[in-house]
Amino acid sequence: MDHFKVLIIGGAITGLTLAHCLEQAGIDYVLFEKHHDISANIGGAIGLQPNGCRILDQLGVWDRLKQFRNDIGDTVTHLPDGFISIYPSSWYQAMLGYPVTMINRTNLLGVLHTSLKYQDRIKVGAKAIAIRPSSTSNGRLSVLTEDGQHYHGDVVVGADGVHGITRAAMWQMADLEKRGVITDQERNSMTIDYACIIGITEPAAAVTQIMKPERLYGCDHPHAFWLVSPNTDHTIIWVVVTKLDKTYIHPVVPQWSKEETMARLDLLADYQLFRTIKFRDLWERTPSISSVPISPTYTETTTSLTESAQVMQSKLANLCAASYRTTRVHALETFTAWLLARYVMRIISKPVCFLNIKTMAAAVTLEYLPLPDRVIRASARRARAWRKWKTILRISCIVLVGIIGGGCLSFLW
């Protein structure tokens, strides 16, 4: 497509993935990232779900991630009373062709960045400071960067995270068109209840003997829970999610100094993570940590949107609500949450896995790119598995009806 240009603000997972999508579609773009080194960006491990891996495969990125991935075979949950439950995740690989995998955020960003074809379209150290309607004929919008450069394009995509400038700029433009169209409810729709502290540890041998790669450990405690991902290179990435003192409304975000973060971690040091391992065993050997406020709540808004945007908004709202509920269950916020984590999850884990596979199989793919062979093979395996389960179900029903019918007949006789 000639002369059509997309301006992407933000060079992390969303922005770089979009850049790949545009390159594959032959659409011109410029990407702005405020940091000078994209892959030196901070963070811990990112969990990729099979449907996300499928998109990366379509984009030709998946195989390049192989050496950095920690594919999850089992998810292990540990509760404060010592209860341990193991949920196998290997079904995902078999049924969808891709695993649930953990990958160091910097490695993921590095591969996404370096595998782009047009490196000159990536502007690093370029902080976008304003988005305006363009006064030239080079496109409908312009992005102004901190160094005074103007870039013109037809579409601006905000991939600048929850604290980025794009949302504010959209609100400002919408307000100019029709005053009050963005309601106070929408402006205050993002709330923050939890903070997430992330670290990468080189643990003692005693820890690596107990916590194994290919397992993702979830350790639930009241108002705090951990995700611990041991890597094949003997490092361990840990994430602790803790409840904040109150609900904050974006953009008021609690910022902790290094000392405050350390003090919070110190309070959590004696929490048991798994068997004999305490959190102290990990964080005392962690050279650097980062903390990010997380905002799982998002209230559905009533602003008039196009039909497709409404569908997307509704999906996002459902996703945020589900993520908020999951966070509350893992942080054992209520007695019901504890019951769910302790008893119910164990019973429903297989049907949930089944439903997840169904949802992920039907999730979005890039329609303009061919599906990789492993998707086609997995789809055939799924069809065979469904047929097998249907046959088992039918035979079980016939046997059950036979037993009940036989019982009734012998009773009547």
Ligand SMILES: Cc1cc2nc3c(=O)[nH]c(=O)nc-3n(C[C@H](O)[C@H](O)[C@H](O)COP(=O)(O)OP(=O)(O)OC[C@H]3O[C@@H](n4cnc5c(N)ncnc54)[C@H](O)[C@@H]3O)c2cc1C
């Ligand atoms: C520092 C950090 C660490 C994280 N660590 C983890 C983790 O360990 N595990 C996990 O599961 N999730 C983590 N997340 C969250 C996760 O990365 C995001 O939720 C998710 O991947 C969404 O990615 P994104 O690309 O949309 O936005 P983000 O990851 O938030 O990235 C936004 C990008 O936009 C850039 N940017 C912002 N404003 C401007 C601007 N004005 N001009 C130019 N560039 C701009 C930022 O520098 C950043 O690179 C982290 C997020 C951040 C910001």
